[in-house]
Amino acid sequence: MKVTDRPYLTAGLPGIGGEIKCEIDDFEVEEVPLYEPGGDGQHAYVWLEKRGVPGGKLVSMLAAHFGVKKRDIGTAGIKDKHAVTRQWVSLPFHELEQDEPSDLVGPVVDGVEVLEARLHRNKLRTGHLEGNRFQVVVRNFDVPADEALERAQAVLEVLGAKGMPNYFGLQRFGNGGSTLELGVGYLKGDADAKRRLKRNHFLRRLSVSAVQSELFNRVLAARIDRELLWTLFDGDVVKKTDTGGVFVVPTDEFEETQARLDRGELVTTGPLPGPRMIAPERDGKVFEDEVLSSAEVDDRDFARHKKLAPGARRPLLVDVGEPSVRIETRDGQEVLVVGFFLPSGTYATVLLREITKHADLVEA
Template identity: 40%
Template structure:
């Protein structure tokens, strides 16, 4: 059990804009308050064996829609492909792929006649390959925050300016750890204590997700320490920086000043650990910090080795700068903003910085 771990401290995610007051408020008061439009890595080319459907949904998560389509076409859900999972409590648009053969359709366009409770098909085209997780460039958000804070309209401008200049910590959102951290707790017990909870025995995807939540907790711990130390916008000896256009740079004493310049101007960002057997290890001070964060959760390398097929490890950027961040409307009752985030980033993390309140 994790009772001896101080999860309130270990899972804390301090604000980057702690010097600025928030606007308070609530999100998802209605479905229309949370709009998400997937920006694909590529568009279907019009030829091939796979049918790509652009789906608009509300009140359903991605897997709910896949199950409905599987019944409509009598095709097994495992043959469907998605680039990312979208929330239930939002109006979202995303692409879903399935084998065209066996659908019973004469042309892809016939699929646009599909309208079911909670979703509809907007577009349908053929493509050569199945859509896979990660085949996603970004997500575009339009979000309304309902607030009764009179100062909200004037506060929001300063907050947005700060985020445009500084970016946001690339924390994993609370949804990664589950209600009352239950997902994390199941993952930690499996990883550290070799105690597999009944739900994990029956569901391999849930088991992987629970283990991943422990990786995410260690990452967030490293990132939180960096935020508290005011080091998110500078390079540290031992850092592994990720270039905006791809590629990595190791930081040492000789290139420290130059590397810090790259971080400050946004050309590169420091990375943190998603621990695992294949993760690229940093050096010097950064390696010491990451090892300490892992030890805080009592995770040993031998634990990771036991799950090497599920926890391969990678580097993840510690900071992201939202694109197209704009204030769409502001008054005494609500604030509406629009922005673009890369795949894997959490909109709720940005909203926390604005609201200074829980968003889960």
């Protein structure tokens, strides 16, 4: 199974071309926490900045530096390597040599510095964040700076009003789709895939998740192609934007539910297949079955691996917060600086590709 194309939501608006992540300082990410540290407790929450450090290696580096176990360190999410990122990390304060949280402030290892430290009662857990605030520099665009600014503003205006396609980024699928192919093989019982993943639980989960992500992207792409993001099917699965509740559109409340979608109270969803996923019914089921009919996996494959892929629904659109764009001069070159906030679990490069219209935009 191959990674499919992802049509643009703003296909009618021209892009600017360009490149991102040319320099470390060109990509800034600041975590927006779900809650602030309370000021007392057994865990030290450190607000740290890292520059060019792989997110996956951060915990190991901190564990070695502070002399604690990796499992006792908490993070809300993994941040980009080729970027300047700021995030909260929790450390078991009672196991540290420092007397006060403020003693933790300062350089830790090369590329990592603690900017602030406070106590809190619980360890930080994955997903304990509201989202991320981005500031991204786009260089070497294909049009004059003034025109690039106008084009970017037009795209952001649409995304700010309608939402951003909630595609999974290309990095989800591995180099050349290798993680996706491995996941398909594992789900289908391929001996080589099972052997490669037998002792690597992280890669096993990642590979199966890549398959779910590709199927979701296919449904989203089809709804964009057919202009059905804001048009319901009878039996569609929708999500409440205020509470997060998910339900199947009932036939006898179809017009009322469509009106709620129009008012922004609901959002259409796509599949992350698994036995616990709320499945569409009637016309909604017919649509998704047709879109996914060419996939090499089906519900039975996911049912055999319910612990790895329990299943869920994912919104097809997400709100873009705080959109902004301006021209700056850096290193003697006019660049575009794009700012925005996205909720957790979404991909900044999906928004940026709408602006650049580069299908092969670097998504590392």
